[in-house]
Amino acid sequence: MTAILRIESRNRVRGSVILLAVFAVLSALYFSMFPGVQEEMDVFEEAFPGFMFELFGIEELHTIEGFIAAEIYSFFWILLVGIYFAYVSAGLIAGDIQDRSMDLILSNPVSRESVVLQKLGALWVPLVALNVGVALIVYVSALAIGESFNPVALAMVHLLSVPYLLVCAGIGLVFSVGIDRVRSARAAALGAVIVLWLVEGVSSLDPDYEWIGAVAPSRYYDQTAILVHEEYALLDAGVLLVAFLGLVVLAVALFVRRDI
Template identity: 45%
Template sequence: MFETARYEIGRRLRETAFLSVAVSLYAAFIVWYYTVLEGVAIEEVFEELPPAMMEAFGIETLSTIEGFLGAQIYNFVWILGLGLYFAYVAGGSIATDIESDRMEILLSFPITRSQLLVERLASLLLPIVVVNVVVGCVVYLLAAAIGEQMNVTHLAATHALSIPYLFVCTAIGLVFSVAADRAAIAERGAVGVVFVLFLVESIVGGASEYEWIQYVSPTQYYDPTPLLIDGSYELIDTGILLVTFAGLVLLSQILFYRRDV
């Protein structure tokens, strides 16, 4: 039991390590860049940007390490970068085997479609948790190294509450993976949907006449900058993300059960 999950997790160990190191290095660059900009009136430059762009990248204040990291790392890498990455990876998780006819062999073993899907999903959730733990520790240590004392609780909450958001992005990819016949279509479709949802919340949702549309985007329910600065968040938003994740997983189960492989 869980042989598929163990095998897939083993395959993703190198990918997880590479991702953790890559994001940690980017975080190190941003922290170093923050020290370079010390004394520069950078907020005056960003005041010239359109409000929609300020909203899209979570720019509230750049004079503190929390506000700077929120804009440069968490709203850019976490919400957009990692969201697209996990949607893409999940998009190929099932579709690749269907396209190569390997799925027929897998399903000839004593394993149900439901179990196979859940175990594949479990292996995809491993990198999400590991990246959050590793980079969270790295960011705290880097900030301390330059003499900035970040609130541990706020930083931990920022990473912990990003997990349901990334779960949703992964589940979007999973739905495409079981619905598409080709891996490339599933991967591009998942990436496209996550990117469009990001634009919907950050740009289109800013217009008063279309304000309602922002609530269909998962980015509406995870805002890292206020979390980093003062630890403010709405627990109901996390609940909405978890319910959405469960609903998308259930939808992928139904689609996978009904399709002919």
């Protein structure tokens, strides 16, 4: 009953390890920069226009919390990891349809609903590996340069990112069941995540258009508020979980009804 889940989980290990290694290198780079940058923070802040700080939600750059929230979480985590989950999810179903292996899978006593849910469930591997691994890397790296994070805030910045990453995965899943070709499904999913991120960032610059960003999942995950101000928006996380469940229901319904 769980064969697909086990196989897909094993297939996610290599990609998770590679991505974790990339974050380890990035973390080492940024933490090594912080002591020097901290001394010149006034010059550093003046070098960037004010709208850049609003666009990326940058605050308190002179603190380790504000610096890492801006340099690692506001871009690499929200955008690139979000893209990774959308990219992987977009190939979950479309890949098997394109290479005709879906016919073989469905010839077994397994429902279409189970196929979708087991393939999606395998994303627990990168979800756990990245959140646990990066949190440990960030915490240890801070100690190595004589700084420290509030461990609760650091844990919450990762815990509350899970609903956001799940929504990105849900977006990819919908495209995966709706588009037969893997490349097209992945391109659509990547484009959707990037456009939604840009919409949220640009709309936040003007109060008259801020409401437009309500459709973007990144609106409901504020890494700076969590790390710098220790504000935990649990209601926003709930909104993202509801959105994720809605995307999964939509994807399952589309897959059950489509002809393969």
